[in-house]
Amino acid sequence: MKILVTDDISPLGLAQLEALPGASLVVRTGLSEPELMEEIRDADALLVRSQTQVTERVIEAAQRLRVIGRAGVGVDNIDLAAATRKGVVVVNAPDGNTIAAAEHTFAMLIASARYIPQADASIRRGKWDRKSFVGVELRGKTIAVLGMGRIGTEVAKRAMAFGMRVLGYDPFLTEERARELGVIRKSLEEAIAEADFITVHTPLTKETRHMLNRDAFARMKEGVRIVNCARGGIIDEEALCEALASGKVAAAALDVFEQEPIPADHPLLSFPNVVVTPHLGASTHEAQVNVAIDVAAEVVRVLRGEPFRNAVNMPSLTKEQKEVLEPYLLLGEQLGLFIAQLVDGSIADLEITYGGQLANYDVAFVTRTVLKGLLGYRHGDEVNYVNAPYLAEQSGLSVRETKQPRSKVYTNLLALRVRSEDGEHRIAGTLFNGFGPRIIEIDGYSVDAPPQGKILFTRHVDKPGMIGKIGTWLGNADINIAGMQVGRKETGGEAVMLLSVDRKVPEDVLAQIRQMEGIRFVRAIDL
Numbered sequence: 001m002k003i004l005v006t007d008d009i010s011p012l013g014l015a016q017l018e019a020l021p022g023a024s025l026v027v028r029t030g031l032s033e034p035e036l037m038e039e040i041r042d043a044d045a046l047l048v049r050s051q052t053q054v055t056e057r058v059i060e061a062a063q064r065l066r067v068i069g070r071a072g073v074g075v076d077n078i079d080l081a082a083a084t085r086k087g088v089v090v091v092n093a094p095d096g097n098t099i100a101a102a103e104h105t106f107a108m109l110i111a112s113a114r115y116i117p118q119a120d121a122s123i124r125r126g127k128w129d130r131k132s133f134v135g136v137e138l139r140g141k142t143i144a145v146l147g148m149g150r151i152g153t154e155v156a157k158r159a160m161a162f163g164m165r166v167l168g169y170d171p172f173l174t175e176e177r178a179r180e181l182g183v184i185r186k187s188l189e190e191a192i193a194e195a196d197f198i199t200v201h202t203p204l205t206k207e208t209r210h211m212l213n214r215d216a217f218a219r220m221k222e223g224v225r226i227v228n229c230a231r232g233g234i235i236d237e238e239a240l241c242e243a244l245a246s247g248k249v250a251a252a253a254l255d256v257f258e259q260e261p262i263p264a265d266h267p268l269l270s271f272p273n274v275v276v277t278p279h280l281g282a283s284t285h286e287a288q289v290n291v292a293i294d295v296a297a298e299v300v301r302v303l304r305g306e307p308f309r310n311a312v313n314m315p316s317l318t319k320e321q322k323e324v325l326e327p328y329l330l331l332g333e334q335l336g337l338f339i340a341q342l343v344d345g346s347i348a349d350l351e352i353t354y355g356g357q358l359a360n361y362d363v364a365f366v367t368r369t370v371l372k373g374l375l376g377y378r379h380g381d382e383v384n385y386v387n388a389p390y391l392a393e394q395s396g397l398s399v400r401e402t403k404q405p406r407s408k409v410y411t412n413l414l415a416l417r418v419r420s421e422d423g424e425h426r427i428a429g430t431l432f433n434g435f436g437p438r439i440i441e442i443d444g445y446s447v448d449a450p451p452q453g454k455i456l457f458t459r460h461v462d463k464p465g466m467i468g469k470i471g472t473w474l475g476n477a478d479i480n481i482a483g484m485q486v487g488r489k490e491t492g493g494e495a496v497m498l499l500s501v502d503r504k505v506p507e508d509v510l511a512q513i514r515q516m517e518g519i520r521f522v523r524a525i526d527l
């Protein structure tokens with residue numbers, strides 16, 4: 001198993017990966033895209049920080065890749081859509097560098113308010129200039145924190161400790177949470193218009209790209225100070241240069257840039273009131289150990305097939321969710337796999353009904369397992385929990401989830417209905433206390449069978465001798481029957497039968513059974 005590491009990641013984290021049986025760790029930093037494409041070809045896992053650009057071409061070149069681990073928060077250097085398409089799970093380490101980034105933001109804010117780097121440089125040039133570096137105090141000033149997530153919140157707390165009035169803008173910041181933190185909740189327009197200092201802490205997304213643009217700078221106070229320790233691109237650098245040149249912006253402190261490394265002749269570097277660092281927000285010993293240990297543990301979990309917490313391109317389960325939902329994950333996949341084998345032709349739509357207590361949970365992950373079972377039957381190993389929803393969408397399958405919390409018959413119910421060119425099929429399952437997952441209904445007939453193993457499923461006329469004849473065909477083919485379940489709605493109507501068999505019923509035996517008088521439908525199911 002090859003684990004490729006292409007950025008500087010703490011050896012304390014990598015040790016966990018080296019300890020994996022059969023793992024071979026390959027550390028190669030500073031690779032060009034073609035070199036990375038070559039190196040990733042036979043890799044099972046890739047670990048990066050922010051430097052490696054994991055492009056679509058790189059992901060497509062990988063033949064065995066299962067996981068990309070990002071030792072840090074931002075994943076804008078990874079083509080998530082390409083990873084999802086390819087079924088590669090992307091995990092990050094979102095908690096380990098929060099404090100490092102918040103403290104760096106404050107270091108930058110104070111450095112720019114008090115001209116510390118400029119004064120330091122002046123002394124080193126042999127001067128003792130006390131007039132050029134008169135700064136501003138933080139106490140009593142207003143700071144706008146754009147993005148009140150982990151880092152923004154820590155920055156807000158520190159700003160309050162300095163006696164600042166803190167305005168918070170974040171679509172997910174509730175009034176209650178803002179009050180709890182002592183932050184004044186504002187719209188983006190209000191926040192940037194009132195602030196003496198503006199600091200950004202959002203990810204770089206389509207919405208946040210150039211969030212601070214010409215228009216935004218025009219609305220700001222004269223002499224505002226800007227800090228960006230989140231991502232280059234959230235601030236339009238051209239607009240910032242204009243605002244610095246006009247004096248609208250008194251100072252800027254930047255750790256991140258639209259292009260990294262920032263070109264030495266970049267116009268921003270010509271402003272003496274701009275303080276810069278080379279993307280050092282997470283560069284503390286503590287943070288680098290934290291993120292390396294966290295991300296390596298996640299990658300180990302993915303490689304071992306264990307549940308992981310911080311997936312970026314699929315939902316993760318909390319410990320509590322996992323405890324409740326785990327048996328349904330298996331049931332969902334088995335029901336999906338079962339119904340896929342009942343259907344002929346392409347499936348147009350799928351309805352998943354969550355009934356009883358199950359309806360009260362976030363069932364997104366269960367839906368993924370159903371899709372994996374359903375699509376995996378036809379597309380094989382190419383389908384996994386990461387790309388199943390994408391592949392469903394690609395194949396034009398419409399998926400509908402319905403919830404019926406008041407299901408009276410079963411405490412929990414998971415039912416699938418698919419519509420295809422040849423009609424409709426339905427299957428339902430539940431979890432019986434002490435008996436595990438059971439199939440309880442197929443095409444409207446009540447049954448009670450475990451969703452596993454090799455099964456012969458028939459729908460036939462309910463008349464004497466049918467079961468015996470089918471049994472004889474199986475006996476002639478030397479196929480042992482391990483269990484049997486029958487179900488019918490009324491005597492003499494139609495019945496269904498599920499025979500657990502020791503090996504899959506081959507096509508020639510199916511053909512013989514299919515020709516029997518009274519047989520309506522027969523399938524060899526392999527779960």
Ligand SMILES: NC(=O)C1=CN([C@@H]2O[C@H](COP(=O)(O)OP(=O)(O)OC[C@H]3O[C@@H](n4cnc5c(N)ncnc54)[C@H](O)[C@@H]3O)[C@@H](O)[C@H]2O)C=CC1
Pocket residue numbers: 072073074075094097098101146147148149150151152169170171172201202203204205207208229230231255256279280281282283
């Ligand atoms: N300079 C550095 O070395 C580091 C930079 N970062 C950057 O900081 C960013 C934030 O990190 P965390 O606080 O840990 O992430 P987080 O996910 O906890 O917080 C991000 C917040 O931004 C908010 N947000 C998203 N879109 C928004 C929008 N359009 N307007 C306003 N708010 C929006 C979200 O609701 C969320 O609360 C990361 O995405 C990363 O790019 C993180 C660590 C180190």
Ligand SMILES: O=C(O)CCC(=O)C(=O)O
Pocket residue numbers: 049050071072073074075097279281282283
């Ligand atoms: O890996 C690094 O040093 C950068 C950290 C960062 O930008 C992040 O975690 O988003």
